[in-house]
Amino acid sequence: KQEVTQIPAALSVPEGENLVLNCSFTDSAIYNLQWFRQDPGKGLTSLLLIQSSQREQTSGRLNASLDKSSGRSTLYIAASQPGDSATYLCAAANQAGTALIFGKGTTLSVSS
Amino acid sequence: DADVTQTPRNRITKTGKRIMLECSQTKGHDRMYWYRQDPGLGLQLIYYSFDVKDINKGEISDGYSVSRQAQAKFSLSLESAIPNQTALYFCATSDSRVPTGELFFGEGSRLTVL
Numbered sequence: 342k343q344e345v346t347q348i349p350a351a352l353s354v355p356e357g358e359n360l361v362l363n364c365s366f367t368d369s370a371i372y373n374l375q376w377f378r379q380d381p382g383k384g385l386t387s388l389l390l391i392q393s394s395q396r397e398q399t400s401g402r403l404n405a406s407l408d409k410s411s412g413r414s415t416l417y418i419a420a421s422q423p424g425d426s427a428t429y430l431c432a433a434a435n436q437a438g439t440a441l442i443f444g445k446g447t448t449l450s451v452s453s
Numbered sequence: 454d455a456d457v458t459q460t461p462r463n464r465i466t467k468t469g470k471r472i473m474l475e476c477s478q479t480k481g482h483d484r485m486y487w488y489r490q491d492p493g494l495g496l497q498l499i500y501y502s503f504d505v506k507d508i509n510k511g512e513i514s515d516g517y518s519v520s521r522q523a524q525a526k527f528s529l530s531l532e533s534a535i536p537n538q539t540a541l542y543f544c545a546t547s548d549s550r551v552p553t554g555e556l557f558f559g560e561g562s563r564l565t566v567l
Contacts, residue, residue: 375556385556
């Protein structure tokens with residue numbers, strides 16, 4: 342059974358710092374891996390999606406990498422801003438693409 | 454207007470009551486999902502539907518039922534609500550024609566069972 346773990350559970354950084362959020366998964370037979378952002382009391386916003394055949398995806402200050410062999414994905418945020426404060430969730434899709442298994446999230450706080 | 458709309462956004466009910474959460478989408482997607490989120494936990498899949506005639510159980514379907522009334526509408530029912538079903542419920546959609554399998558989420562329905 343796929344298990345997705347995110348470390349750390351919470352992270353506080355000063356504005357301007359570059360940071361890395363980690364996601365690990367136990368079954369490397371995934372269809373894709375997605376990173377989401379969730380603001381308090383809100384729904385999930387898709388940030389980046391990496392197909393199983395890809396190594397990384399970039400969007401603005403965000404870069405996500407995928408290493409299936411080691412069961413790891415990282416989300417790199419450059420030059421963090423207070424507006425980046427939110428919970429970041431990663432989710433691995435099973436190989437059939439029928440279900441996403443979510444990690445518990447990393448809650449990021451960026452102070453000005 | 455949101456592409457994926459959930460109603461109600463907030464609901465407080467009592468143990469034993471029947472509750473229905475509704476989801477409608479304007480994205481034209483064929484696949485729809487219901488997830489549950491508990492504080493400090495990730496999202497867990499309750500049910501998913503790949504078309505109107507296709508309904509599948511997820512990780513935690515016990516105590517829940519669903520109805521896919523049309524391609525754009527997917528409802529989640531709690532026949533007899535219990536306190537441990539207090540959670541934030543999310544509807545999501547995806548398009549089987551898009552190889553990436555990206556999911557799009559609604560804003561969530563917060564349910565409290567007293």
